[in-house]
Amino acid sequence: MNLLLDTHTLLWFALDDPQLSRPAGALIRDLANTKFVSPASYWEIAIKTSTGKYTLAVPHATFFEGAITDNGFRVLHLEPRHTAVVAALPFHHRDPFDRLLVAQALAEGMPVVSADTALDPYGVQRLW
Numbered sequence: 001m002n003l004l005l006d007t008h009t010l011l012w013f014a015l016d017d018p019q020l021s022r023p024a025g026a027l028i029r030d031l032a033n034t035k036f037v038s039p040a041s042y043w044e045i046a047i048k049t050s051t052g053k054y055t056l057a058v059p060h061a062t063f064f065e066g067a068i069t070d071n072g073f074r075v076l077h078l079e080p081r082h083t084a085v086v087a088a089l090p091f092h093h094r095d096p097f098d099r100l101l102v103a104q105a106l107a108e109g110m111p112v113v114s115a116d117t118a119l120d121p122y123g124v125q126r127l128w
Contacts, residue, residue: 001027001032001033001034001110001111002033002034002036002108002110003027003028003033003034003035003036003110003111003112003113003127004036004037004038004076004101004104004105004108004110004111004112004113005028005035005036005037005041005073005112005113005114006041006098006101006112006113006114006115006116006119007040007041007044007045007097007101008114008115008116009024009028009113009114009115010037010041010067010073011045011067013025013028013067013071014063014066014067014071019115021115021128023127023128024113024115024127024128027113027127028071028113034074035071035072035073035074035113036073036074036075036076036110037067037068037073037074037075037076038075038076038078038100038101038104039075039076039077039078040078040096040097040100040101040104041097041101042060042064043097044097045060045064046060076104076108078100078104079107081107082100082103082104082107083100083103085102085103085104085106085107086099086100086103089102089103089122090121090122092118092121092122093118093119093121093122095118098116098118098119101114101119102119102122102124105124105125106122106123106124110125111124111125111126111127112124112125112126112127113126113127113128114126114127114128115128
C-alpha cells in the first residue's frame with residue numbers, strides 16, 4: 001500500500017517519539033508498504049525551525065536526509081495536478097501544509113498516516 005506521511009508522523013517516526021501510535025509505526029515499518037514524504041513536510045519544518053517554533057538536534061538537511069533516505073521513504077514531488085486540488089478544496093482547515101498533504105493524498109488516491117483529525121472533513125483516508 002502507498003502511504004503519505006504527515007509531517008508529525010515523519011518526525012515522530014524518525015525521532016522514535018512515543019506519540020507515534022503503534023498501528024502507525026507498524027504501517028511505516030511494514031516493508032510491503034511504500035512510504036512517501038511530501039516536500040510540504042520538509043518545507044514546514046524549515047519554516048518552523050527558522051522562526052524558532054521547532055528545534056532539530058542536527059542541521060535541517062542532515063535530519064531530512066536521514067529521515068527520508070535512511071528509512072527508505074520516497075519523496076512525493078509536487079505536481080500541478082496536486083495544486084489544482086488545493087485550489088478546489090473547501091476551507092475546512094486553513095493550514096497550507098496540511099491542505100497540500102490532503103490534496104496530494106486525494107490526487108494520488110493514497111491514505112495519510114496522521115493523528116490530525118482536522119483532515120477528516122476532506123474525505124481523505126487517514127490511518128493512525
